[in-house]
Amino acid sequence: MVTAILKFEIRNTFAEWEQAxxxxxxxxxxxxxxxxxxxHAPDDEKKVCVVVNCLSEAHIQKFMAATGEDIAASGHILExxxxxxxxx
Numbered sequence: 001m002v003t004a005i006l007k008f009e010i011r012n013t014f015a016e017w018e019q020a021x022x023x024x025x026x027x028x029x030x031x032x033x034x035x036x037x038x039x040h041a042p043d044d045e046k047k048v049c050v051v052v053n054c055l056s057e058a059h060i061q062k063f064m065a066a067t068g069e070d071i072a073a074s075g076h077i078l079e080x081x082x083x084x085x086x087x088x
Contacts, residue, residue: 001053001054001055001087001088002054002055002056002057002060002085002086002087003036003051003052003053003085003086003088004051004052004053004054004057004060004083004084004085004086005049005050005051005083005084005086006049006050006051006052006082006083007047007048007049007081007082007083007084008048008050008076008077008078008080008081008082009046009047009048009077009080010046010048010074010075010076010077011046011075011077012075013045014040014045014046016075017048017074017075017076018038020070020073020074020075021038021050021074024067024070024071024074027063027067028052028063031059031062031063031066032054032055032056032059033052033053033054033059033060033063034052034053034054035050035051035052036051036052036053037049037051038050038051048076057085060083064078
């Protein structure tokens with residue numbers, strides 16, 4: 001199991017992004033990604049952090065490749081994404 005911390009910026013409001021994020025959770029779970037936490041910086045709602053557990057880094061890459069257009073449509077600025085991986 002891998003824990004991933006994804007930090008990125010969004011184009012829209014956090015509430016708008018969050019609504020799209022929730023609607024994609026069934027797809028993410030089916031791809032082996034399980035959300036632990038999501039939120040935004042205290043002073044900037046356009047700086048977002050998502051923490052997920054997943055089976056492997058490959059699962060995240062496959063999910064992003066398959067759903068990248070939908071993720072971008074949610075307001076997520078894909079090129080701003082910084083990902084950190086941790087294993088235990």
